[in-house]
């Protein structure tokens with residue numbers, strides 16, 4: 001049976017269930033399945049399949065120690081009632097490209113795709129006596145989706161850390177109104193990278209693990225956990241299937257995907273799909289002003305020694321893109337020693353340099369661009385004016401990059417991943433659409449944009465206004481460890 005290993009040490013070998021349970025490797029690497037290309041999906045058989053059918057095929061290949069029954073039940077219950085589109089992620093033609101709408105789940109962002117499924121899988125991972133505290137660092141969307149997905153799950157706690165002042169009003173209200181007997185929410189003094197780095201330290205804190213005892217473990221709901229990442233592979237295949245079913249391509253034709261990027265999980269899932277046989281021409285990465293990866297594409301230097309920007313696309317305000325490590329692993333020929341060296345450089349100096357061959361190998365499949373805050377607003381405004389289609393700021397960032405890389409003479413379809421509902425970022429969307437900054441409250445802005453555009457806001461967002469919320473806890477980074485310990489002991 002294929003085993004997961006660590007990006008930093010091939011001696012590590014774990015079945016998928018244990019990799020999901022642990023979430024993060026003890027050597028600080030990420031779990032990866034070597035030679036993913038050995039587990040292809042037959043693209044000639046995609047036509048007519050449902051989203052759930054494709055999900056079962058992907059999971060059967062990449063999570064081989066789950067039984068078929070466990071996979072079927074997890075997929076069916078994750079995507080049964082919770083999404084407001086039967087396609088789960090519908091593909092829409094807009095202008096000369098396609099938008100893959102990933103925001104039809106309960107919290108109106110693409111994270112729902114993974115975080116409706118991971119909690120179901122987790123139920124089959126835990127032994128009878130085991131309890132797990134799921135830790136999540138968020139720049140807004142993951143935390144919301146993780147709280148929703150794991151709330152009231154048996155033998156599971158969910159603890160979310162977000163940067164104080166670093167998420168949108170709607171995202172914060174969503175998190176502050178999602179409570180179950182097992183949910184914990186804390187804002188931290190620091191940015192997403194600070195929260196994520198601390199969470200990784202806590203996950204690997206041997207002393208803490210001893211203090212919690214045998215029966216309580218820690219895991220993650222971020223895309224560092226392969227159980228979060230693998231469900232995202234599905235929508236790439238499903239987008240392709242929709243193009244076939246709409247008569248736009250035939251099986252085997254190539255497509256491009258453009259993906260707004262923060263922690264690099266979403267676009268990496270597209271690369272997994274490519275390795276599994278999806279005919280992807282190019283994966284185009286879109287960054288906001290935190291453009292570490294765009295600069296990397298210039299000269300192979302990954303350098304986070306720069307100012308951290310709070311942008312109008314806050315979910316992408318990230319400079320340590322965790323899943324870039326997985327890409328380096330695959331593209332270096334699964335060279336764990338090299339990855340260990342590069343990641344140690346990043347940790348100690350804030351930067352690393354790859355050689356020309358590795359950079360060229362990455363550029364074979366990927367391109368990268370970036371978008372400023374001003375351009376994001378312009379893109380939202382322009383696309384709306386030209387087509388009537390309304391985008392959120394993260395998708396708008398991707399749209400700018402689609403345009404940068406457009407090849408007028410090419411007939412390869414371009415698919416832009418739309419990561420969230422525009423109504424999650426109503427201040428920016430209001431300004432872009434209405435052409436003014438306004439002091440009116442978020443609900444009034446939502447109603448005004450709805451009236452203006454005819455683009456309906458999700459009920460779950462409108463229901464947030466007037467809903468009961470709790471005050472989150474507020475912590476310094478140094479207080480996070482004890483907070484986790486206390487919450488985990490309460491499980």
Ligand SMILES: N[C@@H](CCOP(=O)(O)O)C(=O)O
Pocket residue numbers: 137138139140141142143221222223224262263265266315316
């Ligand atoms: N953009 C994310 C940050 C965490 O990314 P993840 O995919 O690793 O969970 C967010 O909105 O929280």
